[in-house]
Amino acid sequence: MKNDEPTVGRRAVLRTAVLLGVAAAGLITSGSEGGMPAAPGAGGPAAGPGPNPAAGAPGMSAQRLSEKSYRLRPMTSEAPARPAAVKPAVRTRPILELPADEATASAMVLTFDDGPDPRYTPGILDTLARYDVRAMFFVCGEMAVENRDLMRRMAAEGHVIGNHTWTHPLIPKLSRPALASEIGRTSEVVQKALGEAPLWFRAPYGAWNRAAFEIGAELGMEPLAWTVDTLDWQEAGAATIVSRVLGGAGPGAIVLSHDAGGNRTQSVQAISSYLPQLLARGYRMTLPAFPTPPRR
Known part of the structure; x- marks a missing residue:
């Protein structure tokens, strides 16, 4: 998945640039409030988080990413999750108790x-x-x-x-x-x-x-x-x-x-x-x- 991430990012940027260019030319008619077009890919595969790159799993299709899946959240309801792309430091002993x-x-x-x-x-x-x-x-x-x-x-x-x-x-x-x-x-x-x-x-x-x-x-x-x-x-x-x-x-x-x-x-x-x-x-x-x- 690591090799795929830059490609996905460039595609998202190019898609955004193309749509904004077309909108500026008056070729897109938006029905959203204020006349602004909805953000491209909002809620879709390009906007959502991908699978954990640290897992080393094979590439996952955009369709699968957009489907509802079980999400593991090893955290309290008040605490933010560690970004999936950030690998933890190598420890010398295990975590023994809650901070x-x-x-x-x-x-x-x-x-x-x-x-x-x-x-x-x-x-x-x-x-x-x-x-x-x-x-x-x-x-x-x-x-x-x-x-x-x-x-x-x-x-x-x-x-x-x-x-x-x-x-x-x-x-x-x-x-x-x-x-x-x-x-x-x-x-x-x-x-x-x-x-x-x-x-x-x-x-x-x-x-x-x-x-x-x-x-x-x-x-x-x-x-x-x-x-x-x-x-x-x-x-x-x-x-x-x-x-x-x-x-x-x-x-x-x-x-x-x-x-x-x-x-x-x-x-x-x-x-x-x-x-x-x-x-x-x-x-x-x-x-x-x-x-x-x-x-x-």
Whole structure:
């Protein structure tokens, strides 16, 4: 897409110049207020934003760009999105909590890894919808490719979809080309299903390395970790998961749970209990805005 952007820009400029020239010659009759012609391409493909160039996806037709698509917005309703064309800086560690300016209102983030799984993800989505809460889902490509409708539901209901690699490997054991494939293929599946590539990345097991930060940044993603680990993969019971979430709750907290990767029945049961309790305590479930670049 990078190679296409200058061409699209020149075409838009040329189209505008031609129409203005014709209007000046009296050959265009405008029905708009004040007699001024409507801006060419307004609301059309040339005026709208293109897909994220960082995703490295193949060219997308103008017709497809003009169609309604699910839009991922990894931000709070008050915060502006980071321009899609701007790649994040390469970090040396993942983001561990919400920035202070977002955490002052007792804001927390709920995140779910390893899905989507048709056995458990719908139950979690149902609970989130019941309380009008948004969350983040870090999907594995091998699950996402088989459950694209679930991803579309996530996006349609306002949740953010992140990249969790293709097969959930231990990153430090992979070669750089293998890791690039794991991350890149997953972003591509999300891009094809939703029309926009993910903007957040999480390393399986929380095992990061330099290559993960570099490849993620090259694909336009910020690395996100967590502050509260429910350890729900241990299947210790819904009550234990609830206790861990409530015990770790606090402004800026990022909660890690799972909606796949094993029997997640307890995770589904737990969120129906801890979510209303968090809300009753005054916590606000939110989505992180893109932070400022890390200091050098």
